[in-house]
Amino acid sequence: MSDLRELRYEPKAIEPKWQQVWADEHTWEVSNEDDGREAYYVLEMLPYPSGEPHMGHLKNYALGDAVAHFSRRSGKRVLHPMGYDAFGLPAENNAIKTGVHPRDATAASIASFQRQFREWGISIDWTREFGTHEPRYYRWTQWLFLQLFKRGLAYKREGSVNWDPVEETVLANEQVIDGRGERSGALVEIRQLEQWYFRITDYADRLLDDLDKIQWPDHVKTMQRNWIGRSVGAHVTFRNEELGKDYEVFTTRPDTLFGATFFVMSPEHPDVLALAEGTSQEEAVRDYVRRALLESNEDRGAADKAKTGVPLGRSVVNPVNGEAIPMYVADYVLMEYGTGAIMAVPAHDERDFEFATVHGLPIRQVIASAPGAEDELPLSADGVLVNSDARFDGKPNREALEQIVAWLDGEGRGRRAINYRLRDWLVSRQRYWGCPIPIVYCEQHGAVAVPEDQLPVELPDVTDYKPRGRSPLAAVEEWVATTCPECGGPARRETDTMDTFVDSSWYFLRYTDASNDTAPWDRAVADSWMPVDQYIGGVEHAILHLLYARFFTKAFHDIGLLSADEPFQALFTQGMITRDGAKMSKSKGNVIAPSAYVDRYGADTARCYILFIGPPDQDADWSDEGVEGVHRFLARLWRLGIEVGRGPADSPHAGDFANDADAVLTRKAHWAIDKVTHDLGDRRFAFNTAISAVMELVNEAYRQRESASPEVLRFAAATGASLIFPFAPHTASEVYENATGARVWETPWPAADPAMLVADTFELVAQVNGKVRDRLTAPADASREDLEALARSAPNVQAHLEGRQVVKVIVVPGKLVNIVVR
């Protein structure tokens, strides 16, 4: 090898060469025509093009590309597309600051992403590429909006909305975190505005139930379940006789109705002031409500906040026992959930208990853990009814619950009910850089859909991007003023744009038929690819994007546009790349760009390292030393490929080995094929151990290279290249060509020869009382008796048997013998 010592692994020469081949030959383009191979759709979440790609992108696309390559070489017809989620606030905020049109900033960023994806060697079908900001795409976003509108799934109504005072737009519930805007971090205000919504709540049950049909990580399913927040219980009507008004409450525990000792309404409840009017409480209530509404969501929601509230000076009648119980207003009751009013059962609810204690209200136990038990209150666990009613006392509470609800139902005072935490999806945004809502308003006809042949409603240019409490589009009078499609009379365009999550809720469908200009997709084409077989992205989208995309898919299924009713059959959520244990951020100054490593070590090193660093679903800390190690490994593989020269690279057959080195190395190669195939299969994503298996193969080849025959060394080099191809496609292509003259991506995924996975001998572990006392070489086909005898013959085993009585012997063929002594 001395003459090769000076040879240097030069990714800068290797990588562009192969990228050129793939581009010239359109290698990764895939037809929509069925050719007998199984269709397989692998997709990574599309990037938001802002600035340059970061490490999270590198990880995301390195993961997806490995899946795509492995699937292709396993005989599948693979769809692996790319696009850009290009509408959104960062580009617009930049426009406000610099005056640069968001389209220009976005185009510059997209160009950078395109260039780097090519430099990374990601195997993308570029013929299907688009940005969601292009009219040829958002034309169909608008079309889909109108399909939902026609079916009542998109509607406009006035209601309380979250207003972000910094972004100057409304936000969806999903975009408000701890009472603050997701992007701005500003405390959101509640405003009454007329806004567009999607009726996602119609799908609550299916979104919940169908989680059982898809292969997603449990924690993501759990987050979606919690977000939908389905609770089974009852609606029960309490009557206020003075005003003659009925108030319904939602409760999950109608079995505790006999323990209700007061009734509480939210400060936002529309009837609170009217109820208190004319009572001695009128002023106190007005005061309390005013203060409660001023308080921020954050302060109000504070975990251990004392329970405040004031009496309304009125009472309601408990329908189960006719008892009049006092009414209160208190801010621990939320208007957004249930009916904004609750029955309070202090003996069996912690919050009610706390309130009753502070305000000196009666606490009546109606469930006991066992008959006659002395329970500490509040008791939320199941038990038997007490102090309730002769019909129910002594009954298990779950049984009593059903009977009480049935009884109330008969009386017309209650019924079974299911309540959800999920709210309809608010999609209006008072911002410029988004998809215009294709609606016009006519004095005569109200909100009218823009006719489909007039789509897209193109986003006009504006000079001032700054939102001023209304969309910047509202200032473009010549665009706003239009005619009504119904009557031809004067009409005005909707000036709000859509939430960008609308754009990204259907992009995976457009990829299947991206150049279709008569429909968003052809149903037969979409059906041939959908659902996405493997979706890959960050867990930060567990609720928003992943829930919205599921809703859209189900709605389109119902409309008849699609067979699939789930978008992503399998989901993999990748962990974050950190630096010095912390999330990379500009403020911490610990951001490192992929380009720095790609330029210095090559894309293959960067891609391999990011997959080698640890299990991909976990967070991982970037280390420059680790990068060097992976680079050394690829260089060793590359040098091996040079050294072995070009020629046949077939595996020798068992028994045909010229020497021990050939046997050892051939077996190692087959072991590596088996290991890597297993680690890549069945959505295991064990890429870190797959790469280390190839490292082991290369290490073995170096150890054996003085004695192994050239053909076997070549087989080892070719196998190593073949196996590392999904992670380091350029180096793999180079090494494979150097060794065999063939193209690795045109070569089927290798299969391990089962005969090579077993050796003639194995290392037998000899244990005494479970402790290893010796290691012996044993024939692979030895009988249990032979193995036991062999183990007993080992001197160090005998030393530990000395003077003891053997009570049992465990023999695990191919592994160990354990002799149990006393």
Added chain:
RNA sequence: GCGGCGGUGGCGGAAUGGUAGACGCGGCGGCCUCAAAAGCCGCUGGGCGAAAGCUCGUGAGGGUUCGAGUCCCUCCCGCCGUACCA
């Protein structure tokens, strides 16, 4: 509070109930070299021991088992999500 994930050498991490620490980083030693870099080869959990070997060791404590990082129970710690949801 609740839900989820995790805790293994100096570090990142491997281990279908069967040799704990694969692979990589770092460290040590050797070869090559005038010297270095690069490369190549080897060693590398702790303690005792000249060695053979013995012994301890996967957050803590129990249990099941011939055998536990892995399964069960009780705790402790960390991270993520979520939270007055009736």
